[in-house]
Amino acid sequence: MVGIKDVAKRAGVSVSTVSNVLNNKKNVGEKTRELVLKICEEMNYCPNPAGKSLKTGKSNTILFNFSDFDRSFYLKIINGISDYLKDNDFDLIICTDKSCEKYMNSTLTCGSIILDKKMQDETLIRLARENYPIVVLDRIVKNPYIKSVVVNNYEPMYELIQGCIDRGYRRFGFVGGPEETADNKERFRAFKDALEANNLEFQQKSYFAGNYREKSGYTAAKILMLSRELPDCLVCANDNMAIGAMKAFRDNGIRVPEDIAITGFDNCDLAEAMGLTTVSIPNYERGYIAARYLIENIRGQRNVETFKISAKIIWRDTVSEKDSY
Amino acid sequence: MVGIKDVAKRAGVSVSTVSNVLNNKKNVGEKTRELVLKICEEMNYCPNPAGKSLKTGKSNTILFNFSDFDRSFYLKIINGISDYLKDNDFDLIICTDKSCEKYMNSTLTCGSIILDKKMQDETLIRLARENYPIVVLDRIVKNPYIKSVVVNNYEPMYELIQGCIDRGYRRFGFVGGPEETADNKERFRAFKDALEANNLEFQQKSYFAGNYREKSGYTAAKILMLSRELPDCLVCANDNMAIGAMKAFRDNGIRVPEDIAITGFDNCDLAEAMGLTTVSIPNYERGYIAARYLIENIRGQRNVETFKISAKIIWRDTVSEKDSY
DNA sequence: TTGTAAGCGTTATCAA
């Protein structure tokens, strides 16, 4: 590995001159600058970020942390983050692990975007600081250095359920995600509120606890089929589980939506192909906006008010007019 | 940010003692060890990797580099990599950008896995070195420090085409991916060879250059529909483009497979839902194996022979018996 | 315009 010393030696100048050239300081002669740049090019010199960040206490690298590989729309979020950062000359590193803490707690990165339920609020609050803002995508955290950018789950879920009721559905089942996640809580709350507002009863036995993965939706549907009577409409806290449920019903000769309607949440690629009624979340924009707020906070334009991204319902084939049968 | 000095001061010991404790050296008394550990815990001390890697010239962090956010199976590859590394006490950072070079060229990482056509062979050859092995997933590079783990495209593509011919298809079209990628070249070569072996002619006008994205498949199909006669069977170099083509045909009242058969490559989630005949690549395993070889090379067990992952054909509804119409 | 030297947070060497 070639270091700044090697470049300096070959160019016949001091290391500080090389450093000055590379950092665009103006206290260096034109000829020297050109020479140094030429040598850097020749030797493929690439400054070691370890030395740099250690000395300056700064960096222009953002960390993104996630860990759920089953949620394919995460790539879209990353895409949005990546595009914004590229346009603003920040670098991105992604960490899928607890190990990200060491990058957050050092000067190697200057801010983080978090989408990982394994990352605890308490840890975030400890790590966020002046000059190290954090944006969280999967919960709301109140802290002077933490901004939350979250999906507005309540309104579209409420509206979705109201829409189902308007179409004639009365007996509802719910397949939930991990109970501790803010998204799942909010989606379930909207679901219950909508039923209540319509004087419809919801029994706890119609709640199935899943984990946002397809398999758990499949299992929930299997269990459901063992019970005496199927609900009219099975509301799932995300698309993966809704798709799992659809497959279970299909495998057992139960027709959707004739025998049971199904709704999801996310509008993943598969939802479109399978005709699933769901709620569409603009994920690319979600990443882009998160990155934008993070950079603004890094630049001192402090703003940690919670930002809500609006989602919209997409009616497809898995819900229809109940009366029509 | 709390550093080793702060811990040392609070514990009333020297920094070297703290370092010795944290690195499990045995030259430290039991009582001191416990005290230091307790203080580290209390202060949430987390060693700065910059300082560490600068001093030791080592690290146990692997870098993964990719950049195509449209290929959702990349998450599965990452999942495989992540799982293997976790089991072997290595950390993972992911980079989507040219900036990864600075992490590869420093001591912050100790090896890389590459899946990014923007990364040039020449760069890889420069960066790979003794103690810095690289595994490439999207091409074959011959170098003492670079191992290629690639999908065996040729055999399944050849077999797929032969299968289509056996089912009665004769006039083929091909939608290719980026021309410079090894995958695309190999898939097209197998396609042509299979036709030739059956004395079937392939005209260059039936080749459509895409970019592995859905939209380019859609466009290719639109162009195709302008021509006098449609092929029997449209072979696409990946699923995304095949799905794009299916949508274009569907939007224009052309039936699949009655009017035209379609094949893809990848077996992405959507392929199953849409009934696309395709070639399934075990992506989780691909990542897992890549990580395994990388770690083995890092541990000195040098092995840079190209590893081929076998893929298998999945016949679904988009191809059927041509005779049956 | 250029060079010297200190220091960022670590670990390794060596002396106590």
Place this chain on the structure above:
DNA sequence: TTGATAACGCTTACAA
């Protein structure tokens, strides 16, 4: 069993 100190690659006063 401990601690003082040099060194890793870099930037930044400050001196020349």
